[in-house]
Amino acid sequence: MGFWQRFLQLDRKWIFIGIAIVVIIPLIKPLGLPIKPTKPVIDLFTYIDTLGPESDPVMVVTGFDPSTMPELMPMEQALLRHCLTKGIPVISFGGLYPAYIGMAKMAIDEVSADFPDKKYGEDYVFLGFIPGVSAVILSIGIDIATTFGNDYYGTPIDSLPMLRGVKNYSDISLVVDVSGSSTPEYWLMYAQERYGVNIGVACTAVSAPAFYAFLQSGQFVGMLGGLKGAAEYEELMARKGYPTGRRPATIGMDSQSLAHLLIILLIILGNAGYFIVRRGERRQGIIRRKK
Amino acid sequence: MSISTSIWVWMAALLTLMVYSFLYKDNPFYRLAEHIFMGLSLGYTLTILWYNYIIPRVYEPLFLPPHQWSLIFPILLGMMTFGIFSKKYSWLIKYPLAFYVGGYAGLRIPLLLQSWIIRQVEASFLTPDKFTSLMSSINAILIFAGLFATLIYFYFSKKREHGFGAAAQVGIVFIMVAFGAAFGYTVMARISLLIGRMQFLLHDWLGIM
Amino acid sequence: MILLLALAFSISAKDTPDDGGGSITVNVYNIPEGTARIELSRLEKGDTLFKEAGLISIFKGECEDVSVIDGVEYLYRGKAIAKDTFYIAEIKGFVTSSPQWFNKSRTTVLIFLILFGSVVLTYIQLAKKNPEGLFIRKLPALDAIDEAVGRSTEMGKPVLFVPGLEAITDAGTLASLTILEKVGKKVAEYGSRVIHPNFDPIVMTTAQETLKTAFAEAGRPDAFNKDDVFYLTYEQFGFAAGVDGIMLRERPGAIFLQGYFYAESLILAETGYSIGAIQIAGTNATTQLPFFVAACDYVLLGEEMFAASAYISREPRLLGSIKGSDLAKVVLLFMIGAGVIFGTIAGIAKQGGNPAYMQIFNKMLEFLARGAK
């Protein structure tokens, strides 16, 4: 009995240490728990995978700031990697809000470093932040060059070889919004409904259910939700033999599973202890039911 | 990969550890990080204020053509809030406050009716296509039952007796299931955040993964 | 390119309804197969040249021209461009735009507003006339205030009150002020101290005034220290870090987390738990309720916060308004219930080959859908 009583009064610090351990150990020594891609992820992957160097470019929109970076950065990198591997021209758009551009820069810098043969301006371009939110989305539908003027580095859009002949959404095969907020709804409203461009979405685990309805109605091509979605995308790339980089999401998924299991184990043990202790106390007549 | 040589990475890593040290107990390191955080975030807020408000919303519309002179009115109201710096004129703040509170109350009423109440009522209507299978109709009825019992729980002006009390009790049951589900649902994202931090420490800083 | 006048391809334009003017809505019908885009151009009456006026969405077949001037007459022309051909359509006569005095698409909201407003107003009037017989059910979280402040004073510890992370404009923040008033009075009576860190400066000044009044009403105006109500920062997690620091250093015996909170809710509540304080939380942020329920001793759930002022003061007019919104709940339940039953009948009848009920049901749904837009 003594053990359970002590267990019930377990100091929080042990729980914290437990969580830290189950998160850190799989990061250093991955367990390689199997990952089973789900339909929304397969849909988006397949859509991009059927494209090639001759297709219209894919636009990857950065829609997150540091607070949701752990979930969304792996997705953005996996998407960029996928496009560069297949030779699909990529437009990386730095986002609708000023704080997003830094994230976009980090993603494109890290991924392009792994593809030394891909040339900026020919295989991928990077567009900066423009104020206006929905007005920007609408304006891209009319003319990309007049919307942005220059790319992020100050080069006029017209002098980038990759964007020659890319006027507006009709010359873009897919827009993927990697978003930590409700911006996918803007893209849906202003880009898809208005100009009919295909939209894919990559979002946090928390906002995923809100977008399911659009997925079911076919308004989104596919969806990556949370770290799990990112890991599934990395898995699909690995299955095809594409270079996947460090696979940060896949590595993280082991920690994720273990941490969930630890929390559940704690809950179960806590309840077991609670019942054992209570039965003991009731037998000794310590507990009297309160009215 | 090996340990980082960038001073910026070291700074970020040390700050991360300082914050985590608080999980053990309050200590000078946490306190240091806390004060750096407060100071920086205040300076940051002022910069953003300058960049997002003063320049585009006050300076540009007021001093560049076409001048929007009507903006003098909110500027005056804004300055009235400074009344609190004096004992004699501290009541001046009540004018902008009243304007602020009244305006938002007015904004809120139709918007809440529109996008919270009417939208939720609409969503709760059973559209017949929800009756495509036995399961879907059971689901639809369960959703309505949950809504019904929850609203009874929030009924304030009646004693909880007999059937009414029982319905409120069922309401608590539904509310608790909802809270449990919502709690369990966010656990995943919260763990992801920690994984992100740990990847930073282990990969970017220590270089051991 | 060859110019083709496809007979079916047509275009119409009308003043955009329910707006403040300066906009004409253009629709195209029977868009020819293979159209890549549709360009819109317009001719001002008296001019001779058509000018560009944007693109029409192929997906929706609609576009709003917002560059028009009220009262000026325009003629529109649509040009559907396919790979190597194009089609042209023009509207029949000139159109003009104008502003409207009533937004018809918001009729549903107006009906709801009038109904709700009159119910609440009526009950307030009734309550003023007949203050007896007004009942409000127990709210344990508010009853626990006395105990929490009392116990905290006994231990010689201060009380911490966090008003959430929203501005004074949020209804939850305003509700938290009434709770603060009550807490302030108790604290003054017991001769304890209340610490009130703030996220919003206006909330800070208002809380200072509220506490000053509360202390004065309790007969201890001198005991109030304005410096205990201070500003922290306008950054979400910076605020959480600061409040956590205060909890660890000041070790309050009772913690009130009242107002609108975001993800930091659990950071605050768990730190509060770790120092052994009684925690009374309340929020209108539905997403954060589960965390408060898990980590705090008492919680005011959503709407219960808005009933707090009536519960504390027992003022007839406030109690009356609570009764009014209770009645609104019943009305809403009846509406939803009717919709559910009618929808079921309509669904069954439709399968039996009778679509008439369906039409009525769809009308009901349409009425709501219009209001929810």
Added chain:
Amino acid sequence: MKKRVPLVITFVTGFIVIISFFIPHRPFGPLETDTLIWYSIILGFTLLIGVDSLVRLHVRQMRRRKAGWWYSIVFFAGFFYCLVIGIMSVIRTPNPFQPGTIFFYGYKTILIPLQSTMFALLAFFVASASYRAFRARTLEATLLLVAAVIVMIGRVPAGYKLWTRLPGIANWIFNVLQMGAMRGIMIGVALGAVAMSLRLILGIERTYLS
């Protein structure tokens, strides 16, 4: 005078803003966006009150040499550092978040880690809170516990390995059982807030003017 005039102002602004929701015609139509812009300007001024309060707090601490007063020096160092580089960056580039500016460096290497670390504390707290709170003490607590555990485990690959139908059940709990109660809570909050707003406009609820 000092209380009545503000009450009248509240009533008049509230009423005008409500009716402008239904009238698109000038001058009512654009009122909604105009007032929001006005409020953001007032907000800008009030932030200075906040800065004043916080600066005073720390000056006081330093002057009184309260225990740990030197932390206030750290506070001021951080404050002026961020303010100075922030204003410099705004003057030099149109967007202070432009990567490469010194402001962005400070933001990226100090503020971001602090923010995300504070945010990530939730991983620990979610664990400790669920260990403590999810005990089958009563029927309600048991339901809370069961729903949380099923949803939690149903959302990781391990849940699928455990029982293939678990993710489906987790979704069902979230989309069906949760939906009704959440809708009820939302309608309740909205009704309460509307009633509260009416009371404010009518001047029945007036704690904020005390």
